[in-house]
Amino acid sequence: MIRTWRLDGPRQTLALGSRNDRLPRVIYWGPRLPDDEDMDVIYDAHKIDVTGGSLDANPELTICPESSRTFPGQPGLVLADGDGSALYSRFFYESEVKGENHISLTYSDEGLGLVYTAHFLIDPETHILESKAVLEANRPVRLHWLSAPVLPAPHYCDEMWDFTGRWCGEFQIAKTPWTAGGRYRNNRTGRTGHEAFPGLILPCRGATNTAGEAYAFHYGWSGGHRMVAEELPDGRRQVQFGHANGTETAPGTRFETATLYATYSDAGLNGCAVSFQRHLRDRIVKWPDPDRPRPVHYNCWEAVYFDHKLPVLKEIATKAASLGAERFVLDDGWFGLRDDDTRALADWQVDPRKYPDGLGPLIEHVQSEGMAFGIWLEPEMINPDSETYRAHPDWALGLDDQILGRQQMCLDMSNPSVREYLYEQFADLLGKNDIDYIKWDHNRVLPMPDAAQPRGTYLLLDRLRRDFPKVEIESCASGGGRIDFGILQRTQRVWLSDSNDALERLRIQHNAALFLPMAITGSHVGPRECHTSGRVLDIRFRAWVAAQRHMGFEMDPRELSIEEVRVLQQVTTWWKTNRLWMTRADILRLDSADPAVIAEQQMAEDGTRFVVFAGKADSSTQIAPRPLRLTGLDPAARYRVDILNREDLVALSRGTIALKDGPIEASGRYLMTMGIALPWSFPCGMWVVEGERL
Template identity: 70%
Template sequence: MRAWRLDDGRQTLALAATGDRLPQVVYWGARLPDDEDLSILQAAQMIDVTGGMLDENPDLSICPEATRSFPGQPGLVVRAQSGTPMLPKFCYHGDDAGEGALTLTYRDADHGLALIFSFAIDPETHLITAKTTLEADAPVHLHWLAAPVVPAPQLSEEMYDFSGRWCGEFQLNTTAWSPGMRYRENRTGRTGHEHFPGLLIPVRGATNAQGEVYGFHYGWSGGHRMVAEELPDGRRQVQWGHASRLEAGAATVFETAPLYMVYSNDGLNGCAVAFQRHLRDRIVTWAKPDAPRPVHYNCWEAVYFDHKVDVLKDIANRAADLGAERFVLDDGWFGQRDDDTRSLSDWQVDPRKYPEGLHPLIDHVHDLGMSFGIWFEPEMINPDSDLHRAHPDWALGSEDQTLGRQQKALNMALPEVRDFIYDRMAAVLRDHDIDYIKWDHNRVLPMPDAAQTRGSYALIDRLRAEFPQVEIESCASGGGRIDFGILKRTQRVWLSDSNDAIERLRIQHNAALFLPLVVTGSHVGPRTCHTSGRVIDISMRAWVAAQRHMGFEMDPRELTEEEARVLREVTAWWKTNRDWMAGADILRLDSADPAVLAEQQLCRTGDRFVVFAGKEDTSRQIAPRPIRLTRLTPDAMYRIELINRGTAHHLSRGTPELKSTPITVSGAWLMTQGITLPWSFPATMWVLEGTLTDKKER
């Protein structure tokens, strides 16, 4: 018997193998004692055999093998270069165990194959990073390779995963466990609005703030596949990998993307904080790590393709007056780009719109104290473009393919394509003082292809190497490419193209299960939302944007004096608090009122927090229900202030203490009784500030 374990202060992952067979995860959960006998755990977790079963239960190993009679989905499907199916049987070859890391190597000598499994556990963020690599002595065709496979908890009744659409990302799905499998596969060639690669498995009774939850995220920006399967004997497995048949050609090395896993003993928030911290502190590489996150202005919903330098300068003046610190020039500055049907890939400044080039606008923006950013969609091409006319063979897919937004994708697997796009983008960046790129990706691919994703990664990596001071935002029609793979190369995501504050309230609430504030762009949109048609008050729009990396994306010329005043006030509040909020944990609160989505952003030191309680619908009951806070010190005292109490409607006629003065109460009271907020209409937000204090006030 061979056994290994990985530990941090929260959890233990234990693996054990019988003889030379592939190991199984025999335990994953709360931290075990250091002297726990793993051989006993392996023997104790074996299930019994009865009628209608094999004489021994096949292993649910970290790569379940069809050749060992495994009755469920195998972890590897591979064919020889001739097309003949291979049924390998892997045996132990070696291991390398270090502090918080483990590598296991297994070989099938007859087929000339090797599987290498790597695990690493982070003692501070608590994330486990796991990966599988397949090596072959001769080229083989890969159909499916799973990252290390783990069992799912037996006391779980359901699982949560995520679907969505354009302007409606991060919709939470609840699926009951039952015999058979939950199979989700994204074959669009990008992460996708439709299938965010995340999974949360709560143990019975878990909520946002309490109970056991297991979390997964597959860090890959191409198509992916998830399998959550319950076998006939009751065991459950979770598999993640690239979408099946994503590798077009035969090769001798294949590897999965990193699979990020975590066990939480304090609800969904335990998973959320682990993912947030690991992404922010371990994965993202910051262009300017010591600089505060700047208030963002994007001109897209102000001018669209109608670029006029004098108009843009006026808009920049107004944005700076409102508190913006970065100005982003969106689509329409290049080629003959008067609409979305032409000029993608012709990355040269349009002399009709910019007769003196971009320098006059950039200089004006800099004179206002703002930095300058610009929009590209590097991986795409319009048939009506100079590049397509010169190189139609550079487009990915067939000549008669269905277009998306009147465009095709460039074949990023071709080095000559990457070189061309790099040269055009690098020329713009060298010739102008630009420190930000909004990198868009506005259509799904005509076919899934892992080489496309690897080519896009290579282009971004090359640009970042030459221009390390340039920050990159990942945008794909909004939230269509958000994952830890793209965020290893970028520093911000555009969470959704919807600037409807009510819709973003929910999108941001669910995305916080994986994303911290500092990478999550959120903008104050127009009074009448361009994607929903809804008219929303400036206070709600501003406070929803202030929940994340704040920005504006509207025409500031439409603002009334009162709207401008409110926006300046909220922006000033965000700037005052952004330094501590940048490192804060976003905690979802368990709201007793389904109409209220509430979160608590808690400083890492625990001495201050802010609560955002947004009302997205009409409450069923008359009076507001209390909202319990979380992760406070029970016997400590906190000063609580409703900082936007002045916005209370005149129909809020009562005299709750918070409407007139701050209160000082214990952490125990806040976490057990909870805060009762004043009455409010839908589409409004209450904002509470909490500060640790030793003083007792009325």
């Protein structure tokens, strides 16, 4: 007996099939199939041959490959009974629930007392496939590994792209050729991690940013993930995502993976990127006030660090407002006896030495300058040198002699007493002060990975969001150490990197756009001399890189020259004028013919306008700039294209090219085929090109 199921979106079809009521396998995932396609035929056509030296039939690569079925690769479930003895499941069909865009399939192993359910949903507008797996047992069992429903990888894919990085260097792409065996990532830091963003992109042969087929995946979990991208001996390929190994530390009767988000695109990597951007912005993030324009930030960290003096902060706030800031964020150093990073974490009372009258006078001044007020918190951490630790040393996670990180330990967020204490502190803070924004930081990895830790954090965040629904929250973890769709179900912004080096940011933002939209991606204009790289960059470059995303400032504005103030005000005014449509725009990575140029095109939701940011990250090897092809335009339509920052021309640009003198008008076909010729520029410069459909 054959059972088949299919889910269809406008762009893709996912089809599953099963024989003899065993677990199903994915028999098709790709461009949408005709409605009258015979699924039984597809099931049979999907099978591959066998030959000498192999079994008489190929073990099925199901949505949860079972060790008991002679499967030669990574199984989808590794389980032990309460006494530690291994359990090898043999699941059979039990029931199903089907809807227009979703399906849930339930299978059971009566002998072992196990029930496995796989959930699938295709969003018809964002083109995202969501899936998750749930395992239930009739007694406590120990889970070593549970994959979200396993999806196949295409054969016409020569390499896989996943993501690595470091502090101040997030979202680096690691490209690995497909070979027999697997690519195995197991992030056991206890958080999403700079080193292992939970994403995977599979570009099919010949795919670019703007053309060709690609598949992409993201695992929406904040506690560390495991990824297996494996090619079996017979040539089939599977992709598995789940929680990091060993993070379910206690026996249980119910386990659930996070949601695996996946998509297929026939429009290059940008097709996948736009799906993730829209799904995150429109389905995942819960906005406190959806109609509020994204406010320009000012963060005081790199201006004062721990040295909080009320007159200085007021002066800085006034200057930030004059630059165009609309939200002032008070960073670390306002609480306890917090004069450096060695003490006072978890003592969440306002420091009376620095703020003898509380935060009220500063908040009132900030608001008198037309800005909202935000504040820095690091709720999940504690310093051994703190009143809270001295009272509750048992609240710290891990051993007493563990290695500290930034002189701090993690609080045990699975402990209800810890969560209650934190909730009371923050509810009091938010109740007594007019605070509309929290920068929620997480500055060290866990001493050991434990899935109970992120679940406890989620509970605290959910409670605070429920009781203070108008407060916006940013996810920060030494920059980009906790960016995933799980934390973004509870937050509205991410701090992409602690690096305010615009050159580093140009690359980080470019790669992060494969998953993240402008609306949630914070980007700040840093100091003239970058505090994390020592690099000195022109204010124009710093400002335009920040204007690519949710714009802000993070420097001492008292250092700015008159010319720097003028430039920053000008760029900020432009950003404010355009932020409404840019918040809804698709970020399209451009295929630059010059490797020195990192370029993107932000395309309005209705296709009537766009802006191109063409950043020059290095010196070019050729003499003249290569033309830059645009994308996503109507080939038959005409567009007016103009350089916005023509005043940034340098004397070494001596030619008479069209865009120097004014706008040009050309067809979408021309702009996407021949591209635009930009003026010569120095490295660490940015051309900003605006386009309008006529």
